[in-house]
Amino acid sequence: MNEVLFVAFPYVAVALAIFGGVYRYRRNRFSYSTLSSQLLENRTLFWGSVPWHYGIVIVLLAHLLGFLMPSMWQAIMAGQYTLYTIEIIGYAFGLAALVGLCVLFVRRLTMERIRAVTSPMDWVLLADLLLQVGLGVYVSLVYRWGADWFVNTAVPWLVSLVSLNPQTQYITSLPLVVQLHMLNGFLVIALFPFSRLVHLIMFPFWYLWRPYQLVISNRPVTTMGKAHSDAEWA
Amino acid sequence: MEIRSQVSMVFHLDKCIGCHTCTIACKNIWTDRKGTEYMYWNNVETKPGTGYPTRWEDQTKYRGGWVVEGKRQKRLRLRLQGKWGTLTNIFYNPVLPQLDDYFEPWTYDYQNLFNAPLADEQPTARAISMVTGKYMDTIEAGPNWDDDLGGSQVYANNDPNFAGATQEELRQLQEIDRTVFFYLPRICNHCLNPGCVAACPQGAIYKRGEDGVVLVSQERCRAWRMCVSGCPYKKTYFNWSTGKAEKCILCYPRLESGQPPACFHSCVGRIRYIGLVLYDADAIEETAKAPQESLVQAQRDVIKDPFDPEVIAAAKASGVPDSKITAAQQSPVYQFVKKWKLALPLHPEFRTLPMLFYVPPLGPVLAKTDKGVYDNVADDSRLGPLMSSLERSRVPLRYMASLLSGGNEEIIRDVYRKLVAVRVYMRAKKVKDIPAEEVEKALTDGKTNAAEVEAIFRLTSLPTYEERFVVPPMERDMSVDSLFPALDPVSRNYPVRKGEVGVGFHTDPARGP
Numbered sequence: 001m002n003e004v005l006f007v008a009f010p011y012v013a014v015a016l017a018i019f020g021g022v023y024r025y026r027r028n029r030f031s032y033s034t035l036s037s038q039l040l041e042n043r044t045l046f047w048g049s050v051p052w053h054y055g056i057v058i059v060l061l062a063h064l065l066g067f068l069m070p071s072m073w074q075a076i077m078a079g080q081y082t083l084y085t086i087e088i089i090g091y092a093f094g095l096a097a098l099v100g101l102c103v104l105f106v107r108r109l110t111m112e113r114i115r116a117v118t119s120p121m122d123w124v125l126l127a128d129l130l131l132q133v134g135l136g137v138y139v140s141l142v143y144r145w146g147a148d149w150f151v152n153t154a155v156p157w158l159v160s161l162v163s164l165n166p167q168t169q170y171i172t173s174l175p176l177v178v179q180l181h182m183l184n185g186f187l188v189i190a191l192f193p194f195s196r197l198v199h200l201i202m203f204p205f206w207y208l209w210r211p212y213q214l215v216i217s218n219r220p221v222t223t224m225g226k227a228h229s230d231a232e233w234a
Numbered sequence: 235m236e237i238r239s240q241v242s243m244v245f246h247l248d249k250c251i252g253c254h255t256c257t258i259a260c261k262n263i264w265t266d267r268k269g270t271e272y273m274y275w276n277n278v279e280t281k282p283g284t285g286y287p288t289r290w291e292d293q294t295k296y297r298g299g300w301v302v303e304g305k306r307q308k309r310l311r312l313r314l315q316g317k318w319g320t321l322t323n324i325f326y327n328p329v330l331p332q333l334d335d336y337f338e339p340w341t342y343d344y345q346n347l348f349n350a351p352l353a354d355e356q357p358t359a360r361a362i363s364m365v366t367g368k369y370m371d372t373i374e375a376g377p378n379w380d381d382d383l384g385g386s387q388v389y390a391n392n393d394p395n396f397a398g399a400t401q402e403e404l405r406q407l408q409e410i411d412r413t414v415f416f417y418l419p420r421i422c423n424h425c426l427n428p429g430c431v432a433a434c435p436q437g438a439i440y441k442r443g444e445d446g447v448v449l450v451s452q453e454r455c456r457a458w459r460m461c462v463s464g465c466p467y468k469k470t471y472f473n474w475s476t477g478k479a480e481k482c483i484l485c486y487p488r489l490e491s492g493q494p495p496a497c498f499h500s501c502v503g504r505i506r507y508i509g510l511v512l513y514d515a516d517a518i519e520e521t522a523k524a525p526q527e528s529l530v531q532a533q534r535d536v537i538k539d540p541f542d543p544e545v546i547a548a549a550k551a552s553g554v555p556d557s558k559i560t561a562a563q564q565s566p567v568y569q570f571v572k573k574w575k576l577a578l579p580l581h582p583e584f585r586t587l588p589m590l591f592y593v594p595p596l597g598p599v600l601a602k603t604d605k606g607v608y609d610n611v612a613d614d615s616r617l618g619p620l621m622s623s624l625e626r627s628r629v630p631l632r633y634m635a636s637l638l639s640g641g642n643e644e645i646i647r648d649v650y651r652k653l654v655a656v657r658v659y660m661r662a663k664k665v666k667d668i669p670a671e672e673v674e675k676a677l678t679d680g681k682t683n684a685a686e687v688e689a690i691f692r693l694t695s696l697p698t699y700e701e702r703f704v705v706p707p708m709e710r711d712m713s714v715d716s717l718f719p720a721l722d723p724v725s726r727n728y729p730v731r732k733g734e735v736g737v738g739f740h741t742d743p744a745r746g747p
Binding site (some may be wrong): 028029030031032033034035036037039040041042045046050051052053054064082112113115116117121155194195196198199202203204206207208210212213214215216217 | 331332458744
């Protein structure tokens with residue numbers, strides 16, 4: 001059972017996300033969109049979208065940092081006060097994400113214009129994210145110092161998955177809610193190609209480097225034209 | 235010098251009768267789909283008025299276009315925000331116009347007229363929102379809600395161009411025989427320094443190299459919504475159904491086959507002219523940074539003389555085909571904008587270098603009644619026998635300057651003096667009731683001469699279809715079909731460059747899951 005849940009399912013989820021995402025990108029690129037509803041409703045969106053996005057981005061980055069640099073992360077967590085600080089920051093952003101998500105949920109439920117642009121998959125995704133963030137906040141509250149212990153439990157399990165040598169013993173003895181948080185995390189990944197979640201890999205960092213103006217011709221512009229493409233005004 | 239060709243336009247406002255035929259032509263072809271009902275790629279506004287979307291000219295609210303800032307005014311940046319600001323505001327754009335700033339589109343429950351049970355009252359067709367599908371009890375705004383000065387206490391008085399107007403000027407608007415208005419048809423300006431392109435973090439909007447048409451790649455747009463704010467003319471719209479930005483495409487399929495866009499073709503008053511201009515792409519940044527009062531002149535300067543051998547050589551070097559150079563030499567836009575200096579860009583102070591120019595309307599400016607008498611008193615300052623003086627004009631020149639010259643009233647005066655000279659000269663020629671010295675004075679005041687006036691008259695009043703619309707069909711070796719005959723086996727679309735240049739794709743443009 002553990003092998004199915006903690007080995008097979010993560011692999012299936014990630015494979016689904018990668019191949020599904022690539023297939024959707026190749027087959028129906030038009031459908032890649034954030035599907036923003038800000039034009040239809042503005043005020044409530046602010047209290048939902050901003051705390052949700054900033055909260056989840058910071059929390060996910062912390063997860064990622066612990067996973068990529070476990071020894072460094074652990075060294076930081078060794079200090080009592082740094083651990084306090086990180087826990088408080090994590091808790092604050094996790095809570096912000098949760099509150100934002102609740103606002104978005106209520107907004108989608110109560111506003112007619114937003115309901116008009118809501119698909120069944122939007123509800124599935126919203127409910128699943130609510131569950132995931134709720135579980136995360138609950139775990140961080142009930143099982144304290146998660147910033148410390150996850151480096152010795154979840155991280156080695158994830159590393160073993162990545163290195164294609166799955167080891168489930170790190171997490172099998174963890175409490176059920178923690179395991180649920182991990183499994184549901186992979187469910188979110190599995191939902192990636194089937195929902196509007198695809199927009200998160202589209203974040204346009206490239207904008208910082210590209211010139212303001214873009215001029216595109218069927219035939220490449222002359223060498224003279226090319227010389228200008230590095231400037232802000234291409 | 236990097237010479238490129240640009241499809242450019244002139245609208246002659248004196249000829250616009252406000253019939254909205256252009257709007258209907260565009261609406262029926264392009265924006266009758268779900269999610270686009272509220273969009274008018276072409277709209278005709280009544281001026282004075284707040285326009286569409288409401289108060290679009292007020293950039294303290296919408297923050298569109300560019301500003302020059304920094305020490306010695308050296309840096310050009312989007313009024314909206316910097317590049318980092320775009321990325322940090324991407325989850326919530328603080329200045330995005332709302333659907334209600336345009337209007338909520340609706341239809342009627344016509345079926346009820348047939349299906350209503352027998353009753354004492356007449357059945358009615360209630361309004362149904364085209365967004366939610368629910369009944370709308372009160373319709374608070376619609377397209378052209380303030381058409382022909384409807385509700386002008388609310389709308390015309392709130393025209394942003396009246397900032398600084400005197401109480402007398404505002405009061406005048408409400409007097410029944412002194413009130414005044416004219417029409418302002420608007421489409422995308424296909425700017426040389428477009429704010430929408432610069433604001434899009436995804437790089438989904440681009441200027442087409444061949445003719446300068448600004449297009450949104452529907453496959454690349456990810457609904458970050460910054461283009462809507464970046465465009466100071468609010469001519470980029472957000473399709474709430476597909477989650478993609480959409481805008482005027484200048485009917486490029488028609489352009490490519492040598493036909494004018496549908497709104498041009500259908501124009502009843504024949505106010506619209508389209509033609510190519512050759513411009514210097516290297517000078518765009520400097521031009522956009524020019525001081526506000528000289529922006530109009532700077533924009534005239536960026537357009538180059540298509541007869542100048544040096545310009546022709548540079549154009550050829552940058553790959554502008556001969557057909558386009560020839561067309562640029564016959565361009566009505568070049569005549570109106572550069573040669574005669576009659577057509578002016580709309581709100582040049584937004585610094586996007588719009589490529590749609592307007593000949594300001596003479597009619598409402600110079601006609602004026604005083605105590606019910608048409609004011610044509612002959613005195614020293616009069617411009618002609620049928621017109622009162624510019625200084626006592628009914629639409630304040632300041633208003634026109636705010637609209638068309640970045641506040642520079644001298645430019646507006648020059649244009650009007652020349653337009654008056656045309657009228658005086660032609661009247662003297664046809665009706666023969668104006669003494670020669672007055673005609674001579676009008677010509678001198680207008681800084682023009684008989685030959686130029688004849689040419690202006692000809693292109694204003696009697697132009698043929700071929701003189702108004704000078705667009706050569708796209709070169710076959712430049713068209714995309716010849717480059718990419720094969721379909722991508724997975725997407726069943728043309729390979730990537732086809733999408734990049736805005737030619738369609740074959741997958742259903744449906745909202746994602």
